[in-house]
Amino acid sequence: MAGRFLSFFKPFARILPEIKVPERKVGFNEKLFWTAIVLIIYLVMTEIPLYGISPEASDQFGALRVIFASNRGTLMELGIGPIVTAGLILQLLVGSAIIQADMSDHQDRGLFTVASKFFSILLTGIQAGAYIISGMYGSLPVTTTVIIFIQLILAGIIVMLMDELVQKGWGLGSGISLFIMAGVAQNILWQTFNPGTGLFIGSLSLLLNGQITLANWILGAGVYPSLIGFIATIGAFIVIIYLEGVRIELPITYAGYKGFRSKYPIKLLYVSNLPVIFASALFANIYFFAQLLWSTMGQPPPGTSLLFQIIGDFNSTETGVQVVGGLAYYVTAPSALQGVASDPLRSAVYLGILVGFCAVFSMIWLEVGGLGPSKVAQQLMDSGMQIPGFRRSRRPIEAILKRYIPVVAVLGGIIVGLIAGISDYLGVFGTGTGILLSVGIIYQYYELLMRERAAEMFPAFRRVLGE
Numbered sequence: 001m002a003g004r005f006l007s008f009f010k011p012f013a014r015i016l017p018e019i020k021v022p023e024r025k026v027g028f029n030e031k032l033f034w035t036a037i038v039l040i041i042y043l044v045m046t047e048i049p050l051y052g053i054s055p056e057a058s059d060q061f062g063a064l065r066v067i068f069a070s071n072r073g074t075l076m077e078l079g080i081g082p083i084v085t086a087g088l089i090l091q092l093l094v095g096s097a098i099i100q101a102d103m104s105d106h107q108d109r110g111l112f113t114v115a116s117k118f119f120s121i122l123l124t125g126i127q128a129g130a131y132i133i134s135g136m137y138g139s140l141p142v143t144t145t146v147i148i149f150i151q152l153i154l155a156g157i158i159v160m161l162m163d164e165l166v167q168k169g170w171g172l173g174s175g176i177s178l179f180i181m182a183g184v185a186q187n188i189l190w191q192t193f194n195p196g197t198g199l200f201i202g203s204l205s206l207l208l209n210g211q212i213t214l215a216n217w218i219l220g221a222g223v224y225p226s227l228i229g230f231i232a233t234i235g236a237f238i239v240i241i242y243l244e245g246v247r248i249e250l251p252i253t254y255a256g257y258k259g260f261r262s263k264y265p266i267k268l269l270y271v272s273n274l275p276v277i278f279a280s281a282l283f284a285n286i287y288f289f290a291q292l293l294w295s296t297m298g299q300p301p302p303g304t305s306l307l308f309q310i311i312g313d314f315n316s317t318e319t320g321v322q323v324v325g326g327l328a329y330y331v332t333a334p335s336a337l338q339g340v341a342s343d344p345l346r347s348a349v350y351l352g353i354l355v356g357f358c359a360v361f362s363m364i365w366l367e368v369g370g371l372g373p374s375k376v377a378q379q380l381m382d383s384g385m386q387i388p389g390f391r392r393s394r395r396p397i398e399a400i401l402k403r404y405i406p407v408v409a410v411l412g413g414i415i416v417g418l419i420a421g422i423s424d425y426l427g428v429f430g431t432g433t434g435i436l437l438s439v440g441i442i443y444q445y446y447e448l449l450m451r452e453r454a455a456e457m458f459p460a461f462r463r464v465l466g467e
Contacts, residue, residue, distance in 0.1 A: 005099045006111040013114045016121075017157065019164040026169055028452050035171035035178065038162045042179050043186070045158070046071040050151050052144035053137055066187055066434035067280050069179035075155040078127055079183075080176050083160055085281065086119035095368035117160060124156035125149075134292040173448050177441045184434040188233065191225040191429040199225045220336050220427055229336065229427030236423045236432060240439045243268055243415065248404055252385045261388070264380065266404050268412050271365045273436045275358035275413040276420045278365075280433055282357065283331040287312065290328040291321065336427035347425065355417035362413030366406065373401035 026034075053073045065071065070079025090112065093099040101108045128149050131137070137148065163175030171178075196202045199217075203224040207217045212224070220226030249263035290312030294300070302313045302324050312328025314321050323329045330349045334340050340347040366372045377398035380386075390396040416436055423432025430438070 006101055006108060006115060009111055009114045009118055012118050013110070016114060016117050017161055019161055019168050019170070021168050022170060031170065031172050031452070035166060035173075038166055038171060038175060039178055039182055041162060042069075042076070042159070042182060045075040045155060046183075046186070048075045049073055050075065050077060050148055052140065052148050066183055066431045067180070067277065067284075067437070069176075069183040071183075075151065076159070077131070078124060078152055078156055080159060080163070080179055081281075082123035082127055082156055083116075083120045083163060084176060084277075086123050087116050088278070088281075090116055090119065092368055095370065117164075120160050121153070121157060124153055128152035128156075130288070130292055134288075134295045172452065173441075173445055177444065180434075181438050181441045181445075184430040184438040187431075187434065188429040192230065197224055199227065199230055220338065225429060226336065226427050229429055232423060232426035233428040233430065233435065236419065236428050236435045237439065240419065240436055244439060244443060248408065250400065250404070251388055252380065253388050254384055262385075264385070266401075266408055268408060269416065269440075270405065270409045270412050271362050271369070271371060273416055273433075273440050274365055274369075275361040276354075276416045276433050276436060278361040279354055279357040279417065280420075283354075286331050287323065287328045290314075290326065291323070333421065333424040337425065340425045351418070351421040351425075354421045355414050358413040358417030358420075359410050360413075362409045363406070366409050371405070371409075373398050373405050376405065377401055 050073055065079065068079035068081040068084065070076050070081065090099070094101045094112070101112055131152075132140070132145055132148060140148070159175075159179075163179075165171060166173060166175040166178065190198065192199050194202055203212065203217055206212045206224075207214065216224070218227045220229060244267070246268040247265045248268075249265050251261060252264050253261050290308075291314055294308055294312065294314045297305075299314070299316055300308060302315045303309065305313075308314070309326055311326050312323055313325035314328075315324045323332055330346060331353060333350055334343060334347050374394075377394045380397055381392075381394050385397075386392040387397055387400055390400075420432035420436060423435065428435060
């Protein structure tokens with residue numbers, strides 16, 4: 001039964017917009033069709049500018065936009081940020097038992113979805129309001145401010161419904177994953193082939209015309225991507241794909257069929273890319289709220305306020321607002337190799353903080369996400385599995401899993417933190433975190449497509465897949 005917290009959202013189930021679960025079997029080709037439609041709508045929204053926004057406004061969250069599949073000054077200004085934040089907060093509360101919910105119960109799952117949608121819309125409004133109040137769009141008339149706010153709210157609801165359409169069986173996979181992957185791919189292609197600033201067309205033509213030097217083309221110059229960044233992008237994909245396949249395999253037997261042996265895989269990236277997502281979201285919020293506070297308190301010049309020297313000191317220039325000190329400065333990645341060379345202390349501190357938080361979030365998610373040794377041991381027991389040479393009991397399985405899972409989780413968190421940080425230092429296209437996410441999503445879609453295709457060709461196979 002639903003806890004008191006989730007029961008509060010029962011009245012909202014009648015008000016909030018909803019995509020119905022298909023009442024018939026949706027074919028593979030039809031799922032591909034709806035997935036493509038959702039993707040096209042998303043890409044169109046990333047190109048439609050917000051009414052009332054100056055196109056010259058600076059982008060202060062460029063590197064973080066890949067994670068949230070957003071695009072500055074467009075209908076996708078907020079991207080999937082509010083949806084992801086709302087879902088993660090509720091999952092953390094449920095996983096830590098602060099909120100009582102049985103996710104195996106149909107009613108609780110439905111109320112959890114309603115609560116997620118409610119908080120997604122609420123956070124969209126809060127974030128949209130904060131963007132406007134912080135002066136990100138400059139000084140605006142009251143009418144324009146209201147119009148921009150309404151546009152962001154409506155766009156947020158559309159994105160939420162598109163994600164729900166895909167997840168409820170009309171499409172393939174998750175809308176959020178689809179948007180992230182599309183955003184990363186779009187970013188990589190744009191940095192590689194953009195006629196104005198792309199590596200192999202824009203900046204290469206400038207090199208041939210003598211407008212930039214060979215060193216600038218190799219290392220990058222201002223808005224131009226670098227050859228090193230392109231090579232690092234390919235290298236990052238290869239390394240991450242390899243790490244996705246690294247695992248420890250524990251031998252197990254099935255008690256119901258003596259002699260049947262299998263292996264339980266513990267992947268090196270055991271908690272996947274969640275630690276670096278949590279860390280990046282935390283850093284983004286620190287930067288955003290530090291700047292919001294700085295804007296609302298009169299934009300004091302750098303070095304004149306002790307408060308902002310601690311949480312984040314900013315400087316207003318002709319090109320926009322730049323962070324120049326404080327915590328917000330040290331949780332923001334330097335810009336490619338030039339940024340690392342100009343301030344090595346900041347680079348070292350940022351990488352240390354990123355890796356540290358990734359390790360901590362890995363341990364937290366073990367328990368909150370139900371991936372800890374005790375819960376995995378219970379799942380294996382409930383499935384009739386046991387470790388060869390040990391009696392069929394949860395304790396010996398848990399004891400063996402405790403030797404591996406915590407160590408692998410922390411090690412995986414450290415590795416994804418290092419990959420994300422070092423990749424950004426090398427100026428990879430799509431950011432290091434974006435590549436980490438896209439590789440994991442591609443793996444998920446590959447497995448999903450193979451399963452869907454097999455179920456389409458052999459209908460009896462659906463029973464094995466539990467469909």
